[in-house]
Amino acid sequence: MEQIRIGKTLVDYHLVYSSRQKTIELVIDLDSGFTVKAPAGISKEDVAVNLQRKASWIITNLDKMNEVIRNETRKEFVSGEKFLYKGKHYRLKVIQVNEQIVSSLAFTHSKFIAHVPANLPEFDYPRIIQPLFIDFYHEKAEKILNQRARKYLVYFEAKPSLIKVQSLKNKWGNCSKTNQLRFNWRVVMAKMSVIDYVVVHELCHTKHKDHSRAFWNEVQKILPDYEGRKEWLRINGDLLKI
Structure with missing residues (x-):
């Protein structure tokens, strides 16, 4: 790239x-x-x-x-729609099985596959499938964000007292006074370089609680090209939703 x-x-x-x-x-x-x-x-x-x-x-x-x-961000959750995951778009395929099936969502590395009851009308797909996507993103975000945090912890003496993924309004991450890190599950829809930026950003807040020059210098030490990643998130952040 x-x-x-x-x-x-x-x-x-x-x-x-x-x-x-x-x-x-x-x-x-x-x-x-x-x-x-x-x-x-x-x-x-x-x-x-x-x-x-x-x-x-x-x-x-x-x-x-x-x-x-x-x-396209107002999803109908029907076959053919595209959903972001780690910066790439993947199509959804909805398969109606039988009336007794418990709805589920799987990711095959080339597409998303949702299994739904045969008697479920298409207009009701969002009510059933959207929570499955949220669960998928939340689970993947827990794994990926913890992995990326471990990678960058070598730059820090103080370790986070908590790393948690949850819904955050108008924020991609948050660092508390006691160094508890919380991340928005939606960030897992972004490309990995942007995910890393969000992780490093919050880890740097364990040293500097503000956005002072010292804070940004700390970010730059780890990610010399952080400005491009920050800019990408500013421009494209509102696309990371379902």
Whole structure:
């Protein structure tokens, strides 16, 4: 994954080289995000120069794509809808089984599969399937956030007195005066680099309870590129919901 700074925004893109490509082609879509197709042999520096020339087009079309995604956030929980997990979109497949089945949700690393009773009307899917997704995200967030916290604890002498995943209004994480860390389960929908930023952010609050220069210096020591991750979350945070 490559990055380019356009104004104050860091833009991620996939750079694909092809001997059949004669010119640089820009592709933006919901499935693969932003892809740059370039002729074989062209340098990354020349690609970056070309992207800066087309900065306005890139930002405009990324905004359009994000607007489409925002419009999709009111889910109907029907087959074909896409749901975020660790920064990627996965389709949902709903399978009606029999009237006695207990509804369930599984993730197969390529899609989500929900099993529901055969007599469940489609308009009632959100009532049954949405809580299954919330349980899935909550369970995965518990595992992933604890794993990532353990990875970064080597940078800290004081250890958190608690690490807990829960629903947090308008916050991705919180560090109490007694170093209890709480994380919003929705962050597990973001890509791993952003999850790591949220974890490191709250761990740094075990040293600095405010957002002083000393705090941000601490974050930067661990994540030198934290500003790009922070910016991604600011721009895309409202997409991380169901």
